[in-house]
Amino acid sequence: MAIKRGVSLYSYQQEQFFGRMTWKDMFREVKEDLHCDGIEIIDEATIHGYPFLSEQFVFDWHNELARYGLKAVTMDVYLDPMQFRDHVMNHDEAAERLKNDIVIASRLGFSNVRCLCLVPIDVIEKALPTAEKYNVRIGKEIHMPFPINAGHRRTSYDGPGSIPVNVNMCTEIMELADRTGSKHVGLVPDMGIFQDRPSQVRIDYELRHAKNPESIYFIIDNRTKMDPNELYAKYRERYAPDILDPMTLNSLAMTDSCADPEELREVVPYIVSIHGKFYNMTEIEGEPGHYEDKAIDYRRPFEVLKEEGYEGYIDSEFEGQRDQQDRGEEYLVDEVEQVRRHHEMMTRLIGK
Amino acid sequence: MFDQYMVRKDSLENVTEGGRTTGFRMGVRIADYRGCFLPLHNGYYLEVDGVFYPREQQKFAINGKAPRSFAEISKAVWEHWDFDAEGMLYVEKEGGLAPGEHVVRIQQSVLASYGYMPMQEEWVKNPPVPGGGAGSGKTHVVCEYHLMLKEEN
Structure with missing residues (x-):
């Protein structure tokens, strides 16, 4: 067993926007070019009619997974407390959205939902019985600038206007899992926590x-x-x-990155899946055909994950396209090529 | 995000009602990587040829329904604007726009977030006015387009 590769269809958001690739085209790319089987989606990008599911979509979805032999790994879910506009959702309402997302994930065959850093821990706890019932794990994302370890030095501006960072987030999730004995709550590290330069x-x-x-x-x-x-x-x-x-x-x-690769060791048993965040894959000087993202350290975290025996999925999450959409079409980046390069790197780092 | 692609470039046209030209419209997509619950869509900062058109003069058509004001949109709490769906931004302007090219400066306001943020209680009472960057979703700049007005059939 080894680390498994997958793709978040988020990576192909620009292709979807322009109507050049449907989720079915992305499935084919994942299987036939990248030769892997993990699928991750953004619920509000892929599911037409969200937050409701049509029977036809459910059947179509399972049929395409079967066609290519793919696995629905993680569905990324959100929390918009302003939805009702006349009040900020309370935590019970936030839990209702999460529960509905868990049911959707279950019907689409996903093993996990990814919930966001800014979702309060008690919202997750309220939804945990639903996660147990439907056998879907809730993974809270560890996204920059949230640290793994509360004692990690501050690496970003944290004054007025910044994101309210709960530096104890990872500890609180691990405590929740330990206290309840639940296997249905854990963490989704985003590789962006190892980004150390713009x-x-x-x-x-x-x-x-x-x-x-x-x-x-x-x-x-x-x-x-x-x-x-x-x-x-x-x-x-x-x-x-x-x-x-x-x-x-x-x-x-x-x-400086907001986490050290060594800090991954303590969270590996709680990892639900991993986001393989990247912005710009370029060829490594002197190594034709080998690629890297100069801003994010992948080498050391992969070493730690392998040493700790992580055998779950790392799903590519390409995010560099958004910074190249302010000019003519000739400047748009090729997402398919970027993801292929990312898989060259991941395959090489996973090794035998 | 999608700074130069949020507005469909061949979509700008005048709107005629009962033989009278009452304004103009253009096709818009959500400048994000996901759709949103419809009430989170909070209107546009919009300037055409240097003339400012406030949110009160704007309407938005989506999900097969007639154009609605952003006050009405804010109450459609179980509707969703899908990522793939184009909406139509309607703007009141008696007589519409003149033929030819127009400079459109636009910022979309979507109050989507990643969870609880400090300004949300204030935004319930006083939603941000589009244009200043607050509530601008994933694109914090005002985007500029040069669009040709479609000729009337």
Whole structure:
């Protein structure tokens, strides 16, 4: 047994947007070119008529899985507390959405649902009996800037306007699993937690749109020299009012990953599946046909996962397209090629 | 996201009702990687040839229904805007737009999120006004298009 490869159809969002690939075309690519069998979806991207399922879609879905011998690994589910607009959902309402998503995942044959960092732990606990009943595991995503370990040094601006980060999130999930004895709650690490520098496609996008490009260079040049909060304060002082929001700033200012690969060891028993996040696969200098994402460390986390005996799925999650959609069609990135390169890398790192 | 593709480039046309031209419309997609519950769609910052058209002059047609104001859209809590579906943005303007090319500057507001965020209680009372970046979903810039008005049949 070894680490298994899969693809989140999120990776082909641009192809879907332009109507060039349907989910069935993506299935074929996964099987016939990438030679793997794991499928992950975004519920609100793939399921027509969400949050309701049609009998025809369910039959069609299972038929296509059978056609290509694929496995429905993880369905990514969301929480929009503003849905009702006249109030912010309470936690019971949030749990109702999650329960409905679990039932949908079960009917489509998924083993897991991925829920987001900002979903409160008690919402997950409220939905846990449903997860048990339908035999679907809830995996809480560990997404940048959330750390694995609460003691990890701060790596991004965390003042007003930033995402409220619960640094104890992973511990709380592991405690919930241990306290309830449930195998139906765990974690979905996103490889973006091992990103230690801004991706070039991200930098280029902001350079094209900044009123004062010097302000972008200020962030890039000073990101390793200042604490993130100090950097944001100085940036604001110099360039307001034409400044980036804090979350966009964080995507440019990163200088250190929000987790160390070694920290994966303690969470491996709780991993439901993994997001293979990447932005830009380029050929490794001097190694024709071998690819890497220069912004994200894959090598050391893969070593740790192998040493710890992780045998679950890592599903490609390509995210670089969004930074290349502000110009003509000739600048759009080839998602299919990017995912193929990512699988070259994963296959090589998994090894024999 | 989809900065240059959110508006369908061959879709800008005048709207005529009962022989009178009352405005214009254009086809739009959600500038995200997922659809959204419809009430989360909070309108547009819209400027055409330097003229600003506030949300109160905008309507949105989706899911086979007649154009609705964004106040009405905010109450459609069990409808969903699917990722693949094109909606039609209607804008009131007596007499419509002149023939030829128009410069459209646009920002879409979608109040989708990844869970609880501090500003949400405030947004229930005072939804963000599109254009400032707050509530702009996945595209924080104002996107500019040069569109030819479709000729009337």
